[in-house]
Amino acid sequence: MQNQNQNMSDLIESYLKNVLHKNETVEIRRSEIADQFNCVPSQINYVINTRFTIQQGYVVESKRGGGGYIRIMKVNLVDEMDVLNALGDLVPEELSEREGNHLLQNLYENKLITKREAQMMSLMMEKDTFPSNVKNAAEVRSNMMKKLIDNLKYR
Helix, strand or coil: CHHHHHHHHHHHHHHHHHHHHHCCEEEECHHHHHHHHCCCHHHHHHHHHHHCCHHHCEEEEEECCCCCEEEEEECCCCCHHHHHHHHHHHCCCCCCHHHHHHHHHHHHHCCCCCHHHHHHHHHHCCHHHCCCCCCCHHHHHHHHHHHHHHHHCCC
């Protein structure tokens, strides 16, 4: 069942990203997309909440109710410093592996780091990289990401 849900999430994500590739904004009705993919509306929420985050370069707005909608916009930041400042502001005090990888992907997509640099940083942030006596790996991961982003501002 999880694999089927994963595939459905991939399909929905792909569909929305294809629409966003043509337009920088997409406005959807959750129930219409759910009907189109023959899934429950909460599946649409899941995809939007996990795959269209600001860390991944998207802004999501929603309006509830009968005429409600969900608007997804691809963020086009003006220059490197804007990207770095925006991403730096998004790093929480505790950063999960997944969130860290989203930020690295965004840095790579904005050509601020190479693919190899992204892969090396991703390896450094993996759960099993930290010794078992490290009390808060998420906090260490956050500090590493903040240092990386700060360093990129001055190269």
